Each structure stands twice: as structure tokens, then as C-alpha cells.
Amino acid sequence: xxxxxxxxxxxxxxxxxxxxxxxxxxxxxxxxxxxxxxxxxxxxxxxxxxxxxxxxxxxxxxxxxxxxxxxxxxxxxxxxxxxxxxxxxxxxxxxxxxxxxxxxxxxxxxxxxxxxxxxxxxxxxxxxxxxxxxxxxxxxxxxxxxxxxxxxxxxxxxxxxxxxxxxxxxxxxxxxxxxxxxxxxxxxxxxxxxxxxxxxxxxxxxxxxxxx
Ligand SMILES: Nc1ncnc2c1ncn2[C@@H]1O[C@H](COP(=O)(O)OP(=O)(O)OP(=O)(O)O)[C@@H](O)[C@H]1O
Ligand SMILES: [Mg+2]
Numbered sequence: 001x002x003x004x005x006x007x008x009x010x011x012x013x014x015x016x017x018x019x020x021x022x023x024x025x026x027x028x029x030x031x032x033x034x035x036x037x038x039x040x041x042x043x044x045x046x047x048x049x050x051x052x053x054x055x056x057x058x059x060x061x062x063x064x065x066x067x068x069x070x071x072x073x074x075x076x077x078x079x080x081x082x083x084x085x086x087x088x089x090x091x092x093x094x095x096x097x098x099x100x101x102x103x104x105x106x107x108x109x110x111x112x113x114x115x116x117x118x119x120x121x122x123x124x125x126x127x128x129x130x131x132x133x134x135x136x137x138x139x140x141x142x143x144x145x146x147x148x149x150x151x152x153x154x155x156x157x158x159x160x161x162x163x164x165x166x167x168x169x170x171x172x173x174x175x176x177x178x179x180x181x182x183x184x185x186x187x188x189x190x191x192x193x194x195x196x197x198x199x200x201x202x203x204x205x206x207x208x209x210x211x212x
Contacts, residue, residue: 002100006036006092007202008083008101008125009195010096012100012164013133014157016140018187023096025188026195030092032110035199038086041096042076049075057149069106073120081114083125087207092199099124099210108156114166116209126128126208127154130173131191137161173210 009026011176030037045054045139053071055061063071076099086093099121107117137157146152153158168175176194180187 002201004090005207006087006090007128007133007199008087008093008095008207009194010095010100010127010130011191012097012130012139013134013135013180013201014137014161014164015146015152017133018136018143019096019133020183021088021184022180022188022191023094025184026094026137026191029188029192030094030195030199033196035092036090037092037094038121039094039096040079040083042079042098042101044075044079047075049078057151065106065109065112069102069112069117070120073099073104074104074147076121080125085123090203092195092202094195097125098130100164100167100174103167105151105180107163108159114163120189122209122211124210126173126210128174128202128205129176129181129194131176131178131194132164132168134177135180139181140207170205170211185192 011023013019020041027037027039030052032144044050049071052061052063053068053075056063056068058117094140102121103114104118109113137154141154146154151157168177178187178190
């Protein structure tokens with residue numbers, strides 16, 4: 001096992017903020033600069049738990065709200081051994097949504113506190129950097145039609161944004177807010193700079209535990 005680990009980098013943001021676009025570009029740039037990097041996404045729909053989540057998001061099945069929250073968390077936990085293995089191999093992971101989306105979305109539903117929503121994800125590998133792609137939901141919606149999946153509406157996304165803002169007040173997490181209303185290349189440039197800095201630093205520090 002090498003002593004130089006990869007960095008855990010997460011991109012968050014409301015629907016259509018540009019997360020997937022920027023994750024792909026970041027992985028490409030990291031690879032070009034000679035740094036091993038791979039993309040991951042949550043939910044990871046290919047597992048058995050992921051298939052339950054996917055069917056729920058596509059409105060093909062209904063699940064009780066607490067249950068679906070725990071499934072999203074379980075979907076992250078089931079990938080933890082793989083994530084740790086990759087990080088230890090020196091691979092930088094660029095992750096499209098993580099626990100923060102899980103908490104922001106469920107806590108946007110009536111009757112859920114931020115605190116309850118955070119509990120199942122306590123102890124997950126802690127990202128070295130979480131970049132929040134900030135764009136107002138109305139503007140994001142103009143980038144592409146909201147689809148037919150659950151949660152894809154402006155009113156809900158506005159509450160999700162408020163929850164993200166509460167999560168960002170936690171200074172124990174290395175948040176960087178990125179103005180994602182700019183063009184794709186400008187946003188990428190900023191993301192690239194933060195990522196390269198943190199990836200160089202991460203290799204010498206052990207991976208932390210989220211929300212502990
Ligand atoms: N900075 C940008 N300016 C304008 N359009 C953009 C920008 N970034 C991405 N887009 C476009 O907006 C759409 C949504 O981008 P993308 O799929 O990357 O967002 P996302 O945050 O991953 O969305 P989702 O939450 O639905 O997965 C795409 O058509 C993409 O090409
Ligand atoms: Mg996406």
C-alpha cells in the first residue's frame with residue numbers, strides 16, 4: 001500500500017447546477033496533469049439498493065420518506081470499502097453528490113430535522129473538499145427542462161438550497177462556494193485550482209470521518 005492517498009473531492013449543488021459537467025471535466029484535467037482520478041456518483045443506481053432508489057426517483061415505486069432517506073445513506077455506505085480502496089491506491093475521487101445532498105433533500109420535506117437526517121451518514125469518509133456549485137434554482141431550471149423525476153421542481157429546489165446553506169455553516173467541513181452561474185470553462189478553472197491544491201495536501205493526511 002502506498003502512503004500517498006488520493007483526495008476525496010465532492011461537488012454539490014441544486015439540480016442542473018452543472019455538477020456532472022464539472023465532475024467529468026475535473027477528472028479529465030486531473031488525469032492530464034498526471035494524477036490518477038476517477039468519478040463516482042450518488043446515488044449509484046447500479047447496486048440492488050441503487051435500483052430501489054432509482055425506481056423511487058423515477059416515480060415507478062413509492063417508499064416511505066424515512067425509509068428512502070436510509071436507503072440513500074446505505075447506498076453511500078455500501079460503496080465505502082471501494083472508495084477507501086481507491087483512495088489508498090492513490091486515486092483521487094471526484095464525487096457527484098454525497099451525504100450533503102442526502103440531508104438537504106430529505107430535510108426539505110416536512111417533519112424532518114437536519115439533525116435526524118445527518119445521523120445515518122455520521123462517520124462516512126470525510127471529503128477533503130466540498131465545492132458547492134451555487135446558482136439560483138430558477139436559473140438552473142432554464143439550463144434544461146426539469147424532468148419527470150421526483151424533486152425536480154423549483155419550489156422544492158428552493159428549500160433544498162436553504163438546507164444546503166445551513167449545512168455550509170459547519171466549518172468542520174472544507175466548503176468552497178463556487179459561482180456556477182458563469183460559463184462552463186470559468187467554473188472549471190476555479191474548481192481545478194481548488195482541487196489541485198487540496199489533492200497535493202491530502203496525500204499526507206489520513207482520511208477523516210464526516211460529522212464526528
Ligand atoms: N456553467 C454553465 N452554463 C450554462 N449551462 C451549463 C453550465 N454547466 C452546465 N450546463 C448545462 O446545464 C445542463 C445541466 O448540467 P449538468 O447535467 O452538469 O447539471 P447537474 O448539476 O449534474 O444536474 P442534475 O442535478 O440534474 O444531475 C446541461 O445541459 C449542461 O450542459
Ligand atoms: Mg448530474
